[in-house]
Amino acid sequence: MSSNDSESMVNDYLRRLDLALSAVAGPRRQRLVEEIAQHVAERRREISEESPTALLQLLDRIGRPEDIAAAALEQDDEQSPRLSSSETEKSGLHEALAIALLLFGGYLLIIGWLIGVVLLWSSPAWRTRDKVLGTLIFPGGLLWPFYLLAFAALVTTSEDSLQVWGALTLLTILTIGPILVAVHLYRARNIRVRIVSFGSSERRRSGSDGTSAVP
Amino acid sequence: MHYMVAHDSALLAQMRRGAIEYCVLALVKNEERYGFELVRQLSEADGLVTSEGTVYPLLTRLRQEGLVETTWRESNQGPPRRYYRITKDGRRALDTFIGQWERFRDAVDDLLASGGTR
Numbered sequence: 001m002s003s004n005d006s007e008s009m010v011n012d013y014l015r016r017l018d019l020a021l022s023a024v025a026g027p028r029r030q031r032l033v034e035e036i037a038q039h040v041a042e043r044r045r046e047i048s049e050e051s052p053t054a055l056l057q058l059l060d061r062i063g064r065p066e067d068i069a070a071a072a073l074e075q076d077d078e079q080s081p082r083l084s085s086s087e088t089e090k091s092g093l094h095e096a097l098a099i100a101l102l103l104f105g106g107y108l109l110i111i112g113w114l115i116g117v118v119l120l121w122s123s124p125a126w127r128t129r130d131k132v133l134g135t136l137i138f139p140g141g142l143l144w145p146f147y148l149l150a151f152a153a154l155v156t157t158s159e160d161s162l163q164v165w166g167a168l169t170l171l172t173i174l175t176i177g178p179i180l181v182a183v184h185l186y187r188a189r190n191i192r193v194r195i196v197s198f199g200s201s202e203r204r205r206s207g208s209d210g211t212s213a214v215p
Numbered sequence: 216m217h218y219m220v221a222h223d224s225a226l227l228a229q230m231r232r233g234a235i236e237y238c239v240l241a242l243v244k245n246e247e248r249y250g251f252e253l254v255r256q257l258s259e260a261d262g263l264v265t266s267e268g269t270v271y272p273l274l275t276r277l278r279q280e281g282l283v284e285t286t287w288r289e290s291n292q293g294p295p296r297r298y299y300r301i302t303k304d305g306r307r308a309l310d311t312f313i314g315q316w317e318r319f320r321d322a323v324d325d326l327l328a329s330g331g332t333r
Contacts, residue, residue, distance in 0.1 A: 017268075028275050035250050035271045041293060042251040061258075063266025072272035 006050055010040055013059050020069035024076075032072060036062065095125050095189040099182050102134055106143025113140055125189045134185050137177045145175040227262055235263060236273055236282075237316070240301055240309040243283055247300035249290075250274060274299065282308055 014037055021029040043058050044050065062068075098119035105112025120126065120134045138144060148171050235257070242253055250271065258264040277283045282305035290296045301309070 028279070031275055032271050035274070035297065036268050038294065038296070039251050039254065039267065039271070045292065061267055063268035065268075067266055068268040068272065071269040072275075075272045075276040 005052070006044075006055055009052070009055055009059070010037075010044075013040070013065065017065035017068060020065040021072060024069065024072050028072070032068070036068070092189075094119060095123055095185075098123060098134075099185050099189075101141075102185075103141045103178055103182050106140040107146075110140065110143075113143070116141070120185075123189075126185065127188070130185060130188050133181055137181045138174060141178045142175065145171055148174065228265075231263060234316075235270075236277060237309055237312040238263060239270075239273060239277060239299075240282060240305050240312075243299050243301045244306070244309065247286070247298040249288075249296040249298045251296075253299060277305070281305075 014033060017036060018029070018033050021032060024032070039062060040058070043062070044055070047054050047058065098116050101108075101112050101116025102120060103116075105114070105116040117135055121131050126134070148167065152167060152171075238257060238260070239253060242248060242256055248256075253274070254264070254267050254270045257270060258267055264270060274283070278285055278299070281302055283299045284302050285297050285299050287295045288298050
C-alpha cells in the first residue's frame with residue numbers, strides 16, 4: 001500500500017468527520033477534527049506495517065464519523081437543560097455594557113470608563129489578554145479624540161503642515177484604536193457566550209482557556 | 216436471546232454514559248495526560264469505550280464546563296500535544312461522584328447479594 005493511498009484514506013475519513021460535525025459550533029468542531037486527526041496519527045505510529053486492512057481496522061476502532069458527531073450533539077443535549085436562558089442574556093448584557101463604557105464612559109466624568117474596566121475584568125467572557133488590551137487601548141476610550149478635536153478647533157491657525165499631519169495621525173490612532181479593540185472584544189465575547197451556552201450555569205468555565213505555549 | 220444481547224448492550228451504554236466522564240476526571244486527577252493517552256487508557260478498561268473517537272466530544276465538553284483545562288506541550292514525536300488536567304471544579308465534581316457512586320454501588324451490591332432478604 002503506497003503512503004499516498006494511506007494518506008488519502010485518512011484524509012477522506014477526516015473530511016467525512018468534518019462534514020458530519022457540521023451541526024457542531026465552529027471552534028468545537030475544529031478542535032474535534034484536530035484531536036481525532038492526532039489520534040489517527042498516534043495510532044498509525046503504533047502499526048509496524050501499514051496495510052489497507054490495518055488502516056481500516058484502526059479507523060473502525062476510532063468509530064464512524066456519524067457516531068462521533070452524534071456523540072458530540074448528544075453531549076450538547078445533556079447540558080442545555082442546565083442553562084437558564086436568562087443566564088445567557090444576563091452575561092451578554094454585562095459584556096455589552098462593558099464595551100459601551102470603555103468607549104464612551106470617559107465622557108461620564110471618567111468614572112464611566114473606570115466602571116467599564118471593572119465590568120471588563122469581572123466578566124468570565126474574556127481572556128486575560130483581551131482584558132489587558134481593553135484596558136490599555138486607550139484609557140478613557142473615545143474621550144481623547146474629542147479633546148483633540150476641540151483643541152484643534154481652537155488652534156486652527158497653525159500653518160505648519162507637519163503639525164497638522166501629526167495631529168491628524170494622532171487623532172486617527174486615538175479614534176481607531178479604541179474602536180478596533182471594542183470590535184475585537186465584541187467578537188471575542190460572542191464566541192465565549194456561545195461556548196458558555198453549551199455549558200451548565202453552575203459549572204461555568206472559569207476562564208481556564210487553553211493557555212497555549214504554542215499557537 | 217437476541218433481545219437479551221440488545222438489552223445488555225443498551226444497559227451497558229446507559230451505565231457507561233453516567234460513569235465515563237468521572238473516569239476521565241479520575242485519569243487526570245493526579246497528572247496531566249494528552250488526549251490519545253487518555254483515550255487509550257479508557258479503551259483498555261473493559262466495556263468502557265466502544266469507539267475511541269466518541270471520547271473526544273466528551274473531552275471538549277468537560278473543558279467547556281471548566282472541569283478540565285488544557286495546555287499545549289511540545290512532543291518529541293510529531294506535533295505538539297494538548298494536555299488535559301483537572302480543575303478545582305472538576306475535583307469537586309469527582310469527589311461528589313465518588314461519594315455517591317460508593318453508596319449506590321454498596322446499595323445495589325447488597326440487594327443483589329441478599330435478594331433483599333436481610
